[in-house]
Amino acid sequence: MSDVILSAQSVGRTFGAFRALYGISVDFQRGKLTSIIGPNGAGKSTFFNLLSGAFPPSEGRIVFEGRDITGTPQHKFAALGIAKSFQITNVFPQLPVHENVRVALQALASRYQIWKPRSSLPELADKADALLETVGLTDRRLRAAGTMAHGEQRALEIAMALAANPRLLLLDEPTAGMSPEETKAMMDLILKLASERTVVLVEHKMKLVMGISDRLLVLHHGELLAEGTPDEIRHNDTVKRVYLGQREH
Amino acid sequence: MLNPHLVARCKQHRVILAIAFLVIFPLLMPFKAIAVNILIYGLFALGFNMLFGTLGLLSFGHAALFGGGAYACGLVMLKLGLPWYVGIIGSVLAGMLIAATIGAFAIRTRGIYFAMVTLALAQCLYFLADQATDLTGGENGLRGVDLNTIQLPGFTLNFVDPLTRYYVVAFFVAVALFVLSRILASPFGAVLEAVRENEARARACGYNVRMVRYLAFILSGGFCGLAGALQALHLSIVPLETLAISNSGLVVMMSLLGGMGTFFGPFVGAGVFLLLENLVSLWTVHWQIFVGAAFVACVLFFPRGIWGTILMGRGR
Numbered sequence A: 001m002s003d004v005i006l007s008a009q010s011v012g013r014t015f016g017a018f019r020a021l022y023g024i025s026v027d028f029q030r031g032k033l034t035s036i037i038g039p040n041g042a043g044k045s046t047f048f049n050l051l052s053g054a055f056p057p058s059e060g061r062i063v064f065e066g067r068d069i070t071g072t073p074q075h076k077f078a079a080l081g082i083a084k085s086f087q088i089t090n091v092f093p094q095l096p097v098h099e100n101v102r103v104a105l106q107a108l109a110s111r112y113q114i115w116k117p118r119s120s121l122p123e124l125a126d127k128a129d130a131l132l133e134t135v136g137l138t139d140r141r142l143r144a145a146g147t148m149a150h151g152e153q154r155a156l157e158i159a160m161a162l163a164a165n166p167r168l169l170l171l172d173e174p175t176a177g178m179s180p181e182e183t184k185a186m187m188d189l190i191l192k193l194a195s196e197r198t199v200v201l202v203e204h205k206m207k208l209v210m211g212i213s214d215r216l217l218v219l220h221h222g223e224l225l226a227e228g229t230p231d232e233i234r235h236n237d238t239v240k241r242v243y244l245g246q247r248e249h
Numbered sequence B: 001m002l003n004p005h006l007v008a009r010c011k012q013h014r015v016i017l018a019i020a021f022l023v024i025f026p027l028l029m030p031f032k033a034i035a036v037n038i039l040i041y042g043l044f045a046l047g048f049n050m051l052f053g054t055l056g057l058l059s060f061g062h063a064a065l066f067g068g069g070a071y072a073c074g075l076v077m078l079k080l081g082l083p084w085y086v087g088i089i090g091s092v093l094a095g096m097l098i099a100a101t102i103g104a105f106a107i108r109t110r111g112i113y114f115a116m117v118t119l120a121l122a123q124c125l126y127f128l129a130d131q132a133t134d135l136t137g138g139e140n141g142l143r144g145v146d147l148n149t150i151q152l153p154g155f156t157l158n159f160v161d162p163l164t165r166y167y168v169v170a171f172f173v174a175v176a177l178f179v180l181s182r183i184l185a186s187p188f189g190a191v192l193e194a195v196r197e198n199e200a201r202a203r204a205c206g207y208n209v210r211m212v213r214y215l216a217f218i219l220s221g222g223f224c225g226l227a228g229a230l231q232a233l234h235l236s237i238v239p240l241e242t243l244a245i246s247n248s249g250l251v252v253m254m255s256l257l258g259g260m261g262t263f264f265g266p267f268v269g270a271g272v273f274l275l276l277e278n279l280v281s282l283w284t285v286h287w288q289i290f291v292g293a294a295f296v297a298c299v300l301f302f303p304r305g306i307w308g309t310i311l312m313g314r315g316r
Helices: A044-051 A074-080 A097-106 A122-134 A150-162 A180-194 A206-210 A230-234 A237-248 B004-012 B014-028 B032-055 B063-078 B084-106 B111-131 B162-185 B187-197 B199-205 B209-235 B245-258 B265-283 B287-301 B305-315
Strands: A004-015 A018-029 A033-037 A059-064 A082-085 A168-172 A198-203 A215-220 A223-228 B149-152 B155-158
Touching: A004 A044, A004 A198, A018 A044, A018 A059, A018 A198, A018 A215, A018 A223, A033 A044, A033 A180, A033 A206, A044 A168, A044 A198, A074 A082, A074 B199, A082 A150, A097 A122, A097 A150, A097 B187, A122 A150, A150 A168, A150 A180, A150 B199, A180 A198, A198 A206, A206 A230, A215 A230, A223 A230, A223 A237, B014 B032, B014 B162, B032 B162, B032 B187, B032 B209, B032 B245, B032 B265, B063 B084, B063 B111, B063 B209, B063 B245, B084 B111, B084 B209, B111 B245, B155 B162, B162 B187, B162 B209, B187 B199, B187 B209, B199 B209, B245 B265, B245 B287, B245 B305, B265 B287, B265 B305
Parallel strands: A033 A198, A033 A215, A082 A168, A168 A198
Antiparallel strands: A004 A018, A004 A059, A215 A223, B149 B155
C-alpha cells in the first residue's frame, strides 16, 4: 500500500470574488499525525472543509487512497473511511450521549430499516459503550448530550467520528474554547488515536501541536507557506516572521 | 405525583393504551359522528406530524395527501367498481405517490420555501380536481361513495350504524398507530431524530439527509392518504374542499395545539379543535373567533401544546 493516504493536488477555492485558497498541493502520509496551522484567515478552515468534503474545491483534485474523491457528497465520506469533527461543537443535543454514538454507528449498519426495533441491533449498543469508554464518557451515557460540559461534548464528537472506524480522522480545532485541563485531556486522547490511524488536525494555537505532530503545514493568506517536521518549522525564518512574530504581542 | 416507573410502563405500552382509549372514546363524546371525525383528523395530524414534529419540516400542502387519498378511495370504488377495502389500499398508495411527486420537488428546499413549494403543488392538485369534472365531479365533489354493509366471514357489519362505523374506523386508526409507532421506534426512526437534531452531523455520520427526508415524506403520505379514505367512507362523498388550502392549515393548527413534539399530541389537538368547533357552534355561528382565540392562547402560553404540557408536568 502506498504511503500517501490523502493527496491534495493544486487545490484552490474561491468564494465569489474572494480567493480563499491558492492551488495547494500536499501529500498526507499514512499513519502520521499532520497538523495544519496558520494565523486567523490563513485558509485553514477552508482547506479542512475541502479535504473533508463539506464543499468541493473550485480547482484541483483530492485523492484518497488512490481514488479521486473530488466532489463526493458529504454523506459518502464515512463509508470511504474518512471521518471528521467540526470546529463548532456538533452533537445531537437532545439525544442521550449513548444514542448519539449508537446512531453514528448505525449509519454504516442500517439506514432505512423501518420495521424492526432499534434493539434488534444490539451489537451497535455494545460498540457505542466501547467508544464512550475510549473517550472517557462512560458515566455520562444517559445524559442529554447538549447538557454536558463543552469539553465533554467535544470528546463525544470524537467518539462519533470514530464510529465509522475511519482510516483517516480529520479534526477541526478540537481544543477550541477548552479550559487548560480539558485541552490537556483532549491532546492525550488525540495522541492515543494517532497511534492507530492517520490524523489530520487543524489548529490555531501552534504551541499545542508542536509537541505531538509528525508533520506541520503552515498556511498564510491562502497559500502553503511551509511544510516539514516540527523542528524544521520552528527554525523556518519565513514562518517565524509571519506567524511566531504575531504571538509576541 | 405519579410513580415514574408507572409512567415508563405507560410509554412502553402506548399503543395498547391508545387502543383501550379508542374503545371507550365514543361513549364519552356528545355524539358519535364527532368521535369518528376526531379519529380521522387525528390520524391525518399524526401523519402530518411525522414530517413536522419528527423531522422539523413544515409542509403546507398536506391537504393534497389527505384529499388525494379520499379521491383515490372514491374513484377505486365508483369508477373501477372495486370493493371498499381495495379503495383503502388505493388511498394509502395514492397518498404515498402524491407525496413522492410533491416531495421530488419540495425536498430540495427548506423552511419557508418548503412550505411554499408544498402549498403551490397542493393547489395544483386542487385545481386539477376542480377542472376534471367528469372524473371527480368538480365543485360538487365526488358523490356516492357509499358503504352500507361490510361482509366478514361469519357475520355482517352494518356500517350505517354510528357505533359500528366508529369501531371500523377505529380499527384502521389503531393499525396505523401501531405501524407509526414501529417506524418511530425503528433504526430509521433513530435517523429521523438525528436529522431533526443536527443535519450537518447526520450527514457527517454518513446519512443521506435528503433521502431520509424524502422517505419520511412518502411514509407521511401513506398515513394521510388512509385518513382521507376513512373520511370518504364516513361522509359518503369527497367534497372538493378536502383538497383545499384550509385543510392544510387545519392540520398545522391541530399539531401545534396538541403538541408537535409528542406522539399523541396531534391527536389530542385534533380532538380539542373539533370538540371546540362543535360545541361552540351550537351556541354561536362565530365559533371560529373562539377557536382561534383558544389557539392563540395555547401557542402563547403553552408552546409545547396541550399534550406536551401535560406530559411535561407528569414525566419530569
